[in-house]
Amino acid sequence: MAITTQDIGESIITFKEVSLAFDDKVILDRVSFELLPGRAKMVLGGSGVGKSTVLRLVLGLLKPDSGEIFINGQQVDQLSEEALMPVRDQLGMVFQEGALFDSLTVRENVGYKLFEGTSMPIPEVDARVMEVLGFVGLSEFAARMPSELSGGQRRRVAIARAMTAKPKILLYDEPTTGLDPITALTIDDEIIKLRDLEEVTTLMVTHQLRDAFYIASHMALREGDDVTFVPATPEKIAETEFLMLKDSRVHFEGTLPELRASTDPYLKAFLE
Numbered sequence: 001m002a003i004t005t006q007d008i009g010e011s012i013i014t015f016k017e018v019s020l021a022f023d024d025k026v027i028l029d030r031v032s033f034e035l036l037p038g039r040a041k042m043v044l045g046g047s048g049v050g051k052s053t054v055l056r057l058v059l060g061l062l063k064p065d066s067g068e069i070f071i072n073g074q075q076v077d078q079l080s081e082e083a084l085m086p087v088r089d090q091l092g093m094v095f096q097e098g099a100l101f102d103s104l105t106v107r108e109n110v111g112y113k114l115f116e117g118t119s120m121p122i123p124e125v126d127a128r129v130m131e132v133l134g135f136v137g138l139s140e141f142a143a144r145m146p147s148e149l150s151g152g153q154r155r156r157v158a159i160a161r162a163m164t165a166k167p168k169i170l171l172y173d174e175p176t177t178g179l180d181p182i183t184a185l186t187i188d189d190e191i192i193k194l195r196d197l198e199e200v201t202t203l204m205v206t207h208q209l210r211d212a213f214y215i216a217s218h219m220a221l222r223e224g225d226d227v228t229f230v231p232a233t234p235e236k237i238a239e240t241e242f243l244m245l246k247d248s249r250v251h252f253e254g255t256l257p258e259l260r261a262s263t264d265p266y267l268k269a270f271l272e
Contacts, residue, residue: 011037013070014069015057016070017067017068018030018031018067018077019064019065020053020065027248028054028064030249033250035201038195038199038200040195042206042212042215043243043245044206044212044242044244044270045207046207049246050248052174055173060081060088091167091169091170092167093171093173094159094173096174096177102146105142105143106138106142107129110129110132110142111126111164113165114165132163132164133157135163138156138157141153141157150183152183152184152186155187169200169203172191174206176188176206181210188211188218189220189229192218192220197222197227209271212242216255218230219231241253242254246266252267
């Protein structure tokens with residue numbers, strides 16, 4: 001897909017012909033895509049195709065061998081660590097296992113970035129912590145330790161921590177891996193809520209097709225103090241795209257209906 005300068009100005013995240021190799025192993029080969037504000041992109045593919053590498057490149061933890069990466073219109077692929085800090089402030093990251101600090105309470109985990117990285121008064125940090133814990137339905141767990149939580153609760157705390165500083169972009173690395181289907185659904189609902197109610201742009205790496213399809217095909221509605229989840233309209237479905245990586249390159253990019261309608265043998269085998 002050709003990406004123009006105009007596209008970069010409109011996009012939250014843009015990859016232009018990004019390539020990366022470790023020694024003789026090619027991880028990404030001229031990968032290009034864009035992600036528009038408030039929308040979602042699901043990165044799919046088999047093991048070792050570079051899905052999580054995409055997230056590391058967005059975060060600046062890796063540098064591409066060639067190509068360009070833009071976040072909010074700013075080229076970031078060659079920035080120094082110091083110059084990357086304000087860019088990372090725009091991003092929230094939810095790791096595969098939650099990656100909570102075991103020695104800190106839920107409150108301290110969720111508020112960590114604000115406690116340690118800002119001069120915000122503690123009462124204001126606590127108010128924000130309780131706000132985001134309320135958003136994920138865990139207000140009463142603020143004083144607990146991570147070891148006292150279930151797997152699903154730990155993931156929801158990780159989501160709360162990622163959104164505490166009000167980033168407009170959230171990155172998810174296999175957020176439902178290892179969870180049972182019912183618990184995974186609660187995580188999917190939180191991702192939908194953030195996308196639809198907070199207008200957060202979503203970049204999600206997953207091999208869990210069930211969860212990716214559910215997120216793409218449902219939407220959140222706020223009714224007073226309640227949030228309901230309903231089948232998405234065709235217009236809303238079109239706001240979530242799928243990016244399939246194969247052999248280090250983009251094999252498919254499109255919406256859920258386009259993915260399901262594809263007659264490509266590899267895609268059909270993957271979906272089965």
